[in-house]
Amino acid sequence: MNEYIIETQDLNFSYSKLTHDIENLNLQVPRGSIYGFLGPNGSGKTTTIRLLLGLLKKKSGTVTLFGNSLKNNRLESLSKIAALIENPSLYNHLSGFDNLRIAARYRKVNQNRIEEVLEIVNLTYAKFKKVKKYSLGMKQRLGLAISLLSEPEILILDEPTNGLDPKGIIEMRSLIKSLNKEFGTTIFISSHLLSEIEKTCSHVGIIREGKMLFQNTVDAFRESQNENMIIEVETSNSELLNRTISPFFDKTKIIDDSFVNVTLNSKEEIPVLIDTIRKEEIAIYQVTIKNNLEELFLSLTEQ
Ligand SMILES: Nc1ncnc2c1ncn2[C@@H]1O[C@H](COP(=O)(O)OP(=O)(O)O)[C@@H](O)[C@H]1O
Ligand SMILES: [Mg+2]
Numbered sequence: 001m002n003e004y005i006i007e008t009q010d011l012n013f014s015y016s017k018l019t020h021d022i023e024n025l026n027l028q029v030p031r032g033s034i035y036g037f038l039g040p041n042g043s044g045k046t047t048t049i050r051l052l053l054g055l056l057k058k059k060s061g062t063v064t065l066f067g068n069s070l071k072n073n074r075l076e077s078l079s080k081i082a083a084l085i086e087n088p089s090l091y092n093h094l095s096g097f098d099n100l101r102i103a104a105r106y107r108k109v110n111q112n113r114i115e116e117v118l119e120i121v122n123l124t125y126a127k128f129k130k131v132k133k134y135s136l137g138m139k140q141r142l143g144l145a146i147s148l149l150s151e152p153e154i155l156i157l158d159e160p161t162n163g164l165d166p167k168g169i170i171e172m173r174s175l176i177k178s179l180n181k182e183f184g185t186t187i188f189i190s191s192h193l194l195s196e197i198e199k200t201c202s203h204v205g206i207i208r209e210g211k212m213l214f215q216n217t218v219d220a221f222r223e224s225q226n227e228n229m230i231i232e233v234e235t236s237n238s239e240l241l242n243r244t245i246s247p248f249f250d251k252t253k254i255i256d257d258s259f260v261n262v263t264l265n266s267k268e269e270i271p272v273l274i275d276t277i278r279k280e281e282i283a284i285y286q287v288t289i290k291n292n293l294e295e296l297f298l299s300l301t302e303q
Contacts, residue, residue, distance in 0.1 A: 004064070005031040005154060005186045006052060011061035013051055013210075021047055022210045025061070029188055029203070034180050036197030036218070037190040039207035045190040046085065048207070049158055052188075053083055066153075082152035084160060088143025092132040096123055096142050099131060103146045117145040121175060137168025141175065148179075155179065157189045161196060173200050198222075229264045231273065234286035244280045245273065261290065 006029035013022040022044050029035045039045050050056040052063055054074050063070040065077040090099050100114045118124045121141040131139065140160060147155065157176070161169045177200065179185045191197050197204055198218060205215040214221065235241045238260045246252045251263035262273060270287070277284055 003030060004028045005066060006035075006188060007064040008048075008052070009062045009064075011048075011051060011063065012059040013047060013056060014059055015047075020210060022051065022058075025207070025210070025212055026215075027052075027205060027212070028215060029186065032180070032184055032186055033203045034176065034187045034189065034201045036201035036204045037188060037207065038192070038194060038197045038204055039190075040192055043192075043207045044210040045192075045207060046158055047210075049083065049085060049156055049188075049190065052156070053078065053081070079150070080153045081156065082147035082150060082154070083156035083158070084140075084143050084147055085156075085158045088139065088146065090131050090139060090142060093130060095128045095130055096134070096138075096145075097127040099142060100145060100149070104149055107149055109149045113149055113151075117148045120148060120179070121145040122171070135165075135168065137164050137171060140164065140168070140172065144175070151183075152185065154186045154188065157187065159190055159192070161191070169196075176200055229267065229270075230290040231262045231264055231270065232286075232288045232290045233260050233262065233273075233277070233284060234258050234288075235260065235277070236283045236285075240280070241277060241282050244282060245276055248276055249273065258285075 006027060008025055008027040011022055011025040011027070012020070015021050025048065027048070037045050037048070047056065051058050052065070052070075054063075054070055065073070066080065068077060070077060091102070094102075096118070097114065100117065101111065104111055104114055115124070118127050121144050123138060123141055123145060126134065126138060131142065134142065144160075160176075161172050164172060176187055176189065180187050189197075189200065201218055203216070204218050204221050206213045214224070216224070232255070233241065235258060238254050238257055241260050242252055242254050245260070245262060249262050249264070253261045255261055264270065264273065274284065274287065
């Protein structure tokens with residue numbers, strides 16, 4: 001069996017002739033993982049999800065689901081996937097239970113399953129309440145319950161915690177984890193918040209401007225945050241500064257009269273670098289972390 005339950009190869013997509021919205025994307029989602037698809041707003045997360053579901057027509061590349069090409073097996077594959085892309089469309093004047101009853105009938109799912117999914121999403125207590133009286137978090141969970149009616153093997157959630165209050169976020173997070181643990185559901189979840197992904201996911205793919213910048217386990221991602229940092233130092237005399245630090249640091253480079261770049265192995269080397277420079281009493285005007293990923297992390301930690 002294929003190791004990856006969702007895989008894309010060199011996926012390309014453009015909304016128009018002038019744009020390149022998804023560029024050579026190679027997505028590899030291991031079976032049984034909680035995969036966090038992380039990127040700033042407008043980076044191409046929703047577009048990618050639509051491509052995975054065949055809702056948009058790709059320009060080139062392949063999408064493989066359950067080891068089969070989406071092109072040849074679309075209906076069969078999609079019957080094993082549930083996706084929550086936008087806010088779920090619900091009948092507000094009906095109860096949660098009635099919403100599920102309608103969805104179950106429409107999907108030809110046994111009505112017994114309704115009680116099961118209500119239990120899973122923790123809404124049994126409010127099943128006869130009208131949906132218009134539900135909080136946003138409860139509506140999201142009801143949407144999830146509807147998706148779960150068909151017992152999907154893959155659950156795709158597009159920014160499921162957007163707009164939820166802190167309590168709703170915690171509930172959604174624990175729900176995602178328990179679905180994965182108890183039923184082995186592979187969960188693909190998009191977010192623009194690094195903290196969200198770190199708390200929930202086993203794997204992470206980082207996308208920016210339609211391109212994948214990093215993809216690995218969350219543990220490997222944490223380690224990589226500390227590796228190979230490029231530090232830019234602004235000083236009064238870059239020649240002198242370079243001469244002073246080059247015996248102690250492997251990779252140093254003079255950029256111009258004022259700037260020197262140094263590659264460090266970890267954050268812990270930053271104070272060592274500064275002490276080395278200060279010992280020679282060379283002025284430091286500015287120290288900046290230059291890595292692309294570092295800059296990206298900052299944009300991902302903003303709310
Ligand atoms: N229907 C559309 N028509 C044209 N451009 C779109 C459309 N939807 C999204 N885009 C553009 O595609 C890029 C990726 O958008 P999207 O996939 O929605 O990003 P994300 O979900 O990561 O916020 C953005 O530049 C966005 O403006
Ligand atoms: Mg989106």
